[in-house]
Amino acid sequence: MNRLFRLLHYARRYTLQILGAVLLAAGVGLFDAIRVLLVGPIFDDVLHPGGVPRQKIPLISNAFPHITLQQFVPSGLHNSWNIVAYALVLSTLFKGICDYGGTFLASYAGYGTITDLRDDLYEAILRRSVSFFQKHATGTLLSALINDIELVQYSMSTILSDFLQQFFTLIFMIGVVIALGRELAWILVIFIPIVFLSMRRIGRGVRKTTRKGQDKLAEIQNILHETITGNRIVKAFNMEFWELVRFRGAARRLLRANMRTVSAQAVSSPLMDLIGAVAIALLLRLGHAEINHHNMKPGVFLALIVALFKLYDPIRRFAVYWNSFQQAVGSSQAIFDFIDAEDRVVEKPGAVALDEFHQAITLDHIGFKYQDEEGVKNVLDDIDLTIHRGEVVALVGPSGAGKSTLVNLIPRFFDVTTGRVLIDGHDLRDITLASLRDQVATVTQETILFNDTVRNNIAYGQPDIPLERVYQAAKAALAHDFIERMPEGYDTVIGEKGFRLSGGERQRLAIARAILKNAPILILDEATSALDAESEALVQSALANLMRDRTSIVIAHRLSTVRRANRIAVIEAGRITAIGSHEELLLASHTYKKLYKLQFMNIEPLNALDLAASEAAE
Numbered sequence: 001m002n003r004l005f006r007l008l009h010y011a012r013r014y015t016l017q018i019l020g021a022v023l024l025a026a027g028v029g030l031f032d033a034i035r036v037l038l039v040g041p042i043f044d045d046v047l048h049p050g051g052v053p054r055q056k057i058p059l060i061s062n063a064f065p066h067i068t069l070q071q072f073v074p075s076g077l078h079n080s081w082n083i084v085a086y087a088l089v090l091s092t093l094f095k096g097i098c099d100y101g102g103t104f105l106a107s108y109a110g111y112g113t114i115t116d117l118r119d120d121l122y123e124a125i126l127r128r129s130v131s132f133f134q135k136h137a138t139g140t141l142l143s144a145l146i147n148d149i150e151l152v153q154y155s156m157s158t159i160l161s162d163f164l165q166q167f168f169t170l171i172f173m174i175g176v177v178i179a180l181g182r183e184l185a186w187i188l189v190i191f192i193p194i195v196f197l198s199m200r201r202i203g204r205g206v207r208k209t210t211r212k213g214q215d216k217l218a219e220i221q222n223i224l225h226e227t228i229t230g231n232r233i234v235k236a237f238n239m240e241f242w243e244l245v246r247f248r249g250a251a252r253r254l255l256r257a258n259m260r261t262v263s264a265q266a267v268s269s270p271l272m273d274l275i276g277a278v279a280i281a282l283l284l285r286l287g288h289a290e291i292n293h294h295n296m297k298p299g300v301f302l303a304l305i306v307a308l309f310k311l312y313d314p315i316r317r318f319a320v321y322w323n324s325f326q327q328a329v330g331s332s333q334a335i336f337d338f339i340d341a342e343d344r345v346v347e348k349p350g351a352v353a354l355d356e357f358h359q360a361i362t363l364d365h366i367g368f369k370y371q372d373e374e375g376v377k378n379v380l381d382d383i384d385l386t387i388h389r390g391e392v393v394a395l396v397g398p399s400g401a402g403k404s405t406l407v408n409l410i411p412r413f414f415d416v417t418t419g420r421v422l423i424d425g426h427d428l429r430d431i432t433l434a435s436l437r438d439q440v441a442t443v444t445q446e447t448i449l450f451n452d453t454v455r456n457n458i459a460y461g462q463p464d465i466p467l468e469r470v471y472q473a474a475k476a477a478l479a480h481d482f483i484e485r486m487p488e489g490y491d492t493v494i495g496e497k498g499f500r501l502s503g504g505e506r507q508r509l510a511i512a513r514a515i516l517k518n519a520p521i522l523i524l525d526e527a528t529s530a531l532d533a534e535s536e537a538l539v540q541s542a543l544a545n546l547m548r549d550r551t552s553i554v555i556a557h558r559l560s561t562v563r564r565a566n567r568i569a570v571i572e573a574g575r576i577t578a579i580g581s582h583e584e585l586l587l588a589s590h591t592y593k594k595l596y597k598l599q600f601m602n603i604e605p606l607n608a609l610d611l612a613a614s615e616a617a618e
Helices: 002-037 039-046 080-126 130-135 138-229 231-236 240-266 268-292 298-340 403-408 433-437 454-458 467-476 480-484 503-517 533-547 582-588 590-600 608-617
Strands: 360-372 375-388 392-396 418-423 440-444 521-525 551-555 567-572 575-580
Touching: 002 039, 002 080, 002 138, 002 298, 039 080, 039 298, 080 138, 080 298, 138 231, 138 240, 138 268, 138 298, 268 298, 375 403, 375 551, 375 575, 392 403, 403 521, 403 551, 440 503, 454 467, 454 503, 467 480, 467 503, 467 533, 503 533, 521 533, 567 582, 567 590, 575 582, 575 590, 582 590
Parallel strands: 392 551, 392 567, 440 521, 521 551
Antiparallel strands: 360 375, 360 418, 567 575
């Protein structure tokens, strides 16, 4: 019920449209009921020429003789056929107008509600910290944004408009049955509760199986995302068959989940048919006796039968609506779970905006740890470091030492467990995230580019920036020449993740993007790894332009990228074991000396085991 109320809460902005849809749906039910009531006059007056024409044709049998058709048609019409035909055409026209208007307004409210819900979900996901994306797979998030939203959308738009019309049709048809059948209407009292109790029981099963089906669909999307984005690895390792087996297994699990949902849903339609058939059969038996005793005219009884059939149709559809509603409630669980997820990095109330950086970055005895299924893991321990404005500080050490985690604390992708990170004396937890991240530019080894033009990738999020500034940034990053050689220059679309470019070209575009951002603090996270010598030389020159007059924190396994640093910090097992210049560390730090020797031999250390093996060899 809580999820239902939250869905309805999103509809509050469309109250006027919903009220209009309700009124027009009531009009559909009213005019549909009038058409059913016309069955009696059609059979007893129009199609009974041997009978005596009536001066007043009652609309609701003889129970309400004062309500006649003549009251609703022009006074110039006297013939029974003309009167009934006029009423039939007019009621059908008004029903059609109400049908169109009600469907449009209900759909507008439904689609608008879902648009707002999708926007909120996307915003909630977009603003989550990095740890959120480490916890949840991409396919799971995509499934919530697309598949779960789609199921809720179907219920809130298509089903909503149809439900309103059928609901009022049911209400007015109950009125017609009571008015025409009088004492025969007790059949409704017996069968309607049976219908709704059956629907409720079936709906519980549908809700549970729908959630399981959506989870299996998310599993398929995870596999698709991994194999499509990692298609080169799949092909390089000749793993097409393995991925096909994984996908088929997930598809079979989805099939079984979907069939459980279908089996829960499919029973509703034949069950409603059976209940309706029993009700009508019982009514035929009782109606036969009423006609024989002249308590009811054949035309009135026929109208009663038609009304029951019209009454049965909404009841039958309500089972479908209820199942769809249960699917929407089941799907909304994942949506609201993501919206309500607690973030580990939260901007505190009253946080202040950070002025332009001008003094120093201070890592004040910081520590960082996280917990996974294997327990608590310490990543950083008692890091104490001050980086002054305009200084270049390099971080070196074996893989897994904590270098990337350390630099990720500066833009506050994570919060420290102990200690403080200060910029110009301000604790990062006391300043706004937007003002902090405006001060930081990042260039990483895994270059993130978008399936857009070169210009839009360099001027990311700045569509109105002058093209001349984009040119200047590209020239400073030594990217202008190769961009000009592309088919459409700066308007060339570079493909998903920039796959149409070489590694060095992608890197230089990322550097141009950082130059255009013009942030005073720069983080280079292994920015020159995995490049050939020529590409690395170009990137190193571009980086020299980028680092000019900026405070830079550089990470690299290739020590050539850090030799220009003012200071180099050696990090091992989450602690700074040595700090100084290149020459000082060659004399003072065994780890740094070993890294330097391996670099000189053009061998890149991957982890601490490589260092141990090198020491053993000596």
